[in-house]
Amino acid sequence: MQQLKPVTVPHSPATGEGNLLIDGLPRKERLKLLALCDHVELVPGAVLCQVDEPFDHVYFPVIGCISLVRSLDGRVALDTELIGCEGMLGVTLVLGVPCAPQRGRVQSHGRALRMPATQLQSSLEDCPALVLSLKRYLFVVMVQLSQNAGCNRFHDVGARLARGLLMVQDRARSNRFHLTHQSIADMLGVQRGAITLAAGLLQRKNVISYSRGEITILDRGKLVAASCECYAARIGTYTQILSQPGLLRG
Amino acid sequence: MQQLKPVTVPHSPATGEGNLLIDGLPRKERLKLLALCDHVELVPGAVLCQVDEPFDHVYFPVIGCISLVRSLDGRVALDTELIGCEGMLGVTLVLGVPCAPQRGRVQSHGRALRMPATQLQSSLEDCPALVLSLKRYLFVVMVQLSQNAGCNRFHDVGARLARGLLMVQDRARSNRFHLTHQSIADMLGVQRGAITLAAGLLQRKNVISYSRGEITILDRGKLVAASCECYAARIGTYTQILSQPGLLRG
DNA sequence: CGGACTCTGTGGGCTAGCGCACGGGAATGG
DNA sequence: CCATTCCCGTGCGCTAGCCCACAGAGTCCG
16 A cells, blocks of 8 residues: 655635535535545555455545556456546445455546545444445446446457546546556556557547657547447446436435 | 246245345344245246336345346347345345346246335335345445456456356256356357357366256366356355454444 | 257357567656 | 666467357257
């Protein structure tokens, strides 16, 4: 588990903190939680939780993203979920299990609100709106885990690359971010060479451009067209579950 | 959604009903829930819930199993989770979302306790032990979803076939069960021909035998040896989370 | 007893992606 | 300024598994 540098951030009460789970809470609960948080910088490669070990902190990303990594046979690995400003690392604490189901690793540089896990656990007892939000988010995560499983099985590298780039872009909140071919390959569970090939194709079509890990999305529309249905499906799931309280029951 | 025939079953208070989630409850809650259940036969192919549609019933399998199926592009499909006597179909109701995250389809013949979804929802409010169990089980499901994703990505058909057979055998509670090459192929998301090949190999080694869908496990030890680490990992997750209350907090 | 259907065996062409290895250019740091 | 490290391009042999098609054998039913 890595130490992350605290950062100071200008408070902006009008636009919110930048994490949707936090910003969606009623004012009273939100302020209570924020008092327990500090801001930290997300440094790519930093490991924030280890599988089967208790969380020491939970993280609400604002910019950038964290991957949940499943490793097999001690060697190969695969990202099963990408956590950004729409979610959090440590949501499974709402299930009462203190241990992390997977390794959590910072994928793309940014910033997050951090809270000690014990504080979150006690907050769950007197923040009903928080519990409600986390449960909804957990449902979304479950849907996406299985969506991801299918995508990894059936869709080719090109389409999955496009989907991955879109997902990182959304969470970076910028059309420019840092991500090497190797880290994308680890995300998708493929060879680095396969990414070089597929990314080169996108570059030649002027969809993206990159140099030494600095990726710029030039034409988001084309990227969506190149991606598999899974990207659109993910967006659909978010909007359906997280923004229609009528569908849900506490 | 299919109509399943009710069946009558000799009540056996000593050994329990046969579903671990139910049997693990304190007597009072258990009896209360059982009063809301009836027994139904699980008929292979029956669809018990549709993605994005509300559950009408939840199912606690006793014998046999139910698959959670993720279909993509309207054509191909993949099983992401296998539900047997260790779990239930509809556990996501504990998250307050009434809709099913995936299609639920009976995979192997058997029997289940069935309860109307609305009854479960109201039971959650005054059965704390039930909520605790379901949350733990949900955690296990999440771990396995990601384990499965990795397995489908990296392990070859032979190993996954062996894992799948072991999982079905455990839930069938018998070393003999019905499962055609085609349905195994759908489970693993591969071609039928690939299963015929891999299963033929196992048959020639006297690990299994089968004829027209009737599969018999001859040598469970060899089957475990042929399977990938994922089978052992699954068992490990179950025992770790579901049988060590000390690890957990409500 | 014959027809329809289901399940399994087989085979052959084909392609995506693996595994590995090498080289070159860009940054970084002493 | 040089050495090292990181990142990207490329190439090539290889294999697993896809896709499609057909045939035989068991089963069920009229």
